[in-house]
Amino acid sequence: MSLKAFHLLFIAAAELLLFGFAGYENYRYWELGGSRFDLWIGFASSLVGFVLLIYAWFFLRKTKDIGLI
Amino acid sequence: MKIPYTTEIREDTGLYNGKVGMWLFLASEVMLFGALFSAYVLLRIGAREGEWPHGLLNIPIGAFNTLVLITSSMTVAMSWTALKMGNFSLYRKLQVVTLACAVLFLGVKAWEYSEKFHHYEIWLNEPLTAQEYPQLAGHSTDLNAPITSIIGHIDDAGSFATLASLQEQGKSTVEIHPDEFHYRLSAREQGQRRKAERAAGGAAATSHAQAGIPIDVSNIARLSAFVPKHSTFFAMYFTLTGLHALHVLGGVLAFAYILWPASKMWRQDPERYTNSIEVTGLFWHFVDLVWIFAFPVLYLL
Numbered sequence: 001m002s003l004k005a006f007h008l009l010f011i012a013a014a015e016l017l018l019f020g021f022a023g024y025e026n027y028r029y030w031e032l033g034g035s036r037f038d039l040w041i042g043f044a045s046s047l048v049g050f051v052l053l054i055y056a057w058f059f060l061r062k063t064k065d066i067g068l069i
Numbered sequence: 070m071k072i073p074y075t076t077e078i079r080e081d082t083g084l085y086n087g088k089v090g091m092w093l094f095l096a097s098e099v100m101l102f103g104a105l106f107s108a109y110v111l112l113r114i115g116a117r118e119g120e121w122p123h124g125l126l127n128i129p130i131g132a133f134n135t136l137v138l139i140t141s142s143m144t145v146a147m148s149w150t151a152l153k154m155g156n157f158s159l160y161r162k163l164q165v166v167t168l169a170c171a172v173l174f175l176g177v178k179a180w181e182y183s184e185k186f187h188h189y190e191i192w193l194n195e196p197l198t199a200q201e202y203p204q205l206a207g208h209s210t211d212l213n214a215p216i217t218s219i220i221g222h223i224d225d226a227g228s229f230a231t232l233a234s235l236q237e238q239g240k241s242t243v244e245i246h247p248d249e250f251h252y253r254l255s256a257r258e259q260g261q262r263r264k265a266e267r268a269a270g271g272a273a274a275t276s277h278a279q280a281g282i283p284i285d286v287s288n289i290a291r292l293s294a295f296v297p298k299h300s301t302f303f304a305m306y307f308t309l310t311g312l313h314a315l316h317v318l319g320g321v322l323a324f325a326y327i328l329w330p331a332s333k334m335w336r337q338d339p340e341r342y343t344n345s346i347e348v349t350g351l352f353w354h355f356v357d358l359v360w361i362f363a364f365p366v367l368y369l370l
Contacts, residue, residue: 001092003347003354007146010354013361014139021132024369033260033267041129048136055143063150069083 005068011056018049076340087348095355098316102359105312109305109366122252122302123370124259125188125220125295127181131368134177138357141170145324145350152343157335160346164328167353171321178314185295185303186228191245191284192218192291202282207250210258221247224281232292243289244281306367313363316356323349 025042028034074086082089113121148163196215199205208216223230224244235243250259297304327345335342 002088003146003149003350006351006354007142010142010358010361013358014142017135017361017365020365021369024365028256028260031260032256033262033264035263037129041132045132048139052139059146059150062147063153066150066153 002067002069004063004066007059008056011052011059015049015052015056018045018052022046022049076338076344085344087344088351091348091351095351098355102309102312105305105309106362106366109309112301112305113370116301119253119255122300124250124252124256125302126306126368127184128368130177130181131364134174135360135364137170137174137177138360141167141174142354142357144170145346145353149343149346149350152335152339152346155339161328164324168321168324168328171317171324175314175317175321178310182307183228187222187226188220188295189223189226189230189245190218190220190293190295190299191223191243191289193284194288194290197282204247204280204282207254207259207262208247209251210254210262216251218251219245219247219282219284220251221245229294229296230292232286232289235286235289235292240286242283242285244283246281309363309367313356313359316359320349320353320356323352 022042022045025034025038025045029036029038029042076085078085079089144163144167148160148167151157151159151163193216196217197205197219198214198216199209199212205216205219206212208219222245224246226235226243250262254262293299295303297307327342327349331342331345334345
């Protein structure tokens, strides 16, 4: 597996974490009585998740000539 | 003498040797970290209700460090791409950012460790109640329930203090500023209390800045900072994050070596140089992936 493939795997794991964390922070705020700061962190986490998606698309375009092995 | 298969592909593996070697090494690393994560999960689910410390780690700081490592992985991948395109100066800039991220991560981790070394739990011989000391309101759901342990900051205790060291210093009392909540309260109980406080229009729970509680040293059964011997949780936390931090440090050394002393290889054999960044990048991604698992397991669950 090349660095390209491993990087894409890593981005996928990071996306799961970022959106999962955003969900967790929302749960803390709405269900567990967390602070407004929790809500902001959750929002920031989903924002970073979307930025990472755009980056992944950019990375794939940039490395279209490099194999996955 | 030329080292074989640094750039050319071996027929039997389909890869150059450095990459095969790195993947074999990473397989052993998976076993190492896999064993530690398995141990943590088994201990966590085997712990009795209310006895596993939770909520003691700083989630925003952990999230910030996660973002720092994700950024470093992006710059590593982009620097490798830059080398593939023959752009050495862009590679250099991106790798400097990678190193800065790694050093920032280690700095934040060191700060987090030092915070833990100043944070204490005191187990008491004679329990107190939140009725007597309103600062302990977040330590129990019942105002009259006996409170046998208090977590918080102790005035003038420094780091790593123990009961024996307090006795050696001849102290007869210590003053502890309790945390807002004790870990025995579940996240739901803490949330219900916060909601009630907000509904009441104020903050009844205490913070470190508020009045401390004087405790007689003779009333202390045990005292420990948040260090590995405090509990199984902190033993696992320091083992996992300490081992991870050592790997980050290893990555910093490898990247710095390739970036500066070994950079002349780029002029002699650019493909081999690019491969060395790919192999080191694989290691770096593994280290970051470990953190992607460690953060939710240690900080959130």
